[in-house]
Amino acid sequence: MAARTVLKALQDGSVRGWSMWRGYGSALIAGIQAARGRWVIMGDSDDSYDFSKLDLYLSRLRAGSELVMGNRFAGSIQPGAMPPLHRYLGNPVLSGVGRLLFRSECRDFHCGLRGFDRDAILRLGLSSPGMEFASEMVVKATLQRLRITEVPTTLAPDGRGFVLD
Numbered sequence: 001m002a003a004r005t006v007l008k009a010l011q012d013g014s015v016r017g018w019s020m021w022r023g024y025g026s027a028l029i030a031g032i033q034a035a036r037g038r039w040v041i042m043g044d045s046d047d048s049y050d051f052s053k054l055d056l057y058l059s060r061l062r063a064g065s066e067l068v069m070g071n072r073f074a075g076s077i078q079p080g081a082m083p084p085l086h087r088y089l090g091n092p093v094l095s096g097v098g099r100l101l102f103r104s105e106c107r108d109f110h111c112g113l114r115g116f117d118r119d120a121i122l123r124l125g126l127s128s129p130g131m132e133f134a135s136e137m138v139v140k141a142t143l144q145r146l147r148i149t150e151v152p153t154t155l156a157p158d159g160r161g162f163v164l165d
């Protein structure tokens with residue numbers, strides 16, 4: 001994003017935080033730090049997730065969960081939303097490795113839609129700049145014994161305009 005565009009967005013309030021470092025993790029860390037609420041919902045803003053259906057996340061947070069993970073395998077994966085290799089091999093195997101190594105209960109380690117208690121997540125000191133941020137959050141939250149729950153989530157094809165399978 002051009003510096004002038006960033007400055008304008010920060011001034012008019014449409015953007016709260018901005019990272020000068022590239023990467024999924026860098027962007028999320030900047031966003032979480034800039035957020036003001038007690039709870040934060042993070043999600044890919046490319047039409048993959050339905051932000052009008054966050055009630056389950058909120059009710060779990062209100063009930064005391066500190067990290068609410070979406071689970072696309074317990075919810076649904078719409079046609080074309082995830083390539084078969086990721087659906088049947090990549091995601092299940094990587095989640096299985098995480099469950100085995102870190103004794104995590106999480107069955108969808110890489111789900112991009114999550115809700116969490118902002119302070120609890122900031123205390124984890126997450127620092128991965130790239131996509132590995134997604135795993136770092138689950139692993140550190142598990143090791144620090146945060147209260148973690150899962151809710152079924154729907155994954156839709158993203159808005160980038162091509163079908164993955």
Ligand SMILES: Nc1nc2c(ncn2[C@@H]2O[C@H](COP(=O)(O)OP(=O)(O)OP(=O)(O)O)[C@@H](O)[C@H]2O)c(=O)[nH]1
Nearest residue numbers: 022023024025027043044045046048082083112158
């Ligand atoms: N701000 C910012 N956003 C990013 C960056 N990398 C990825 N994203 C966003 O993070 C979300 C997830 O990235 P994707 O590339 O869709 O990753 P994915 O959903 O795990 O994998 P796909 O199967 O390729 O869709 C998308 O909304 C991206 O636009 C980055 O460097 N900076």
Ligand SMILES: [Mg+2]
Nearest residue numbers: 044046048158
């Ligand atoms: Mg995606």
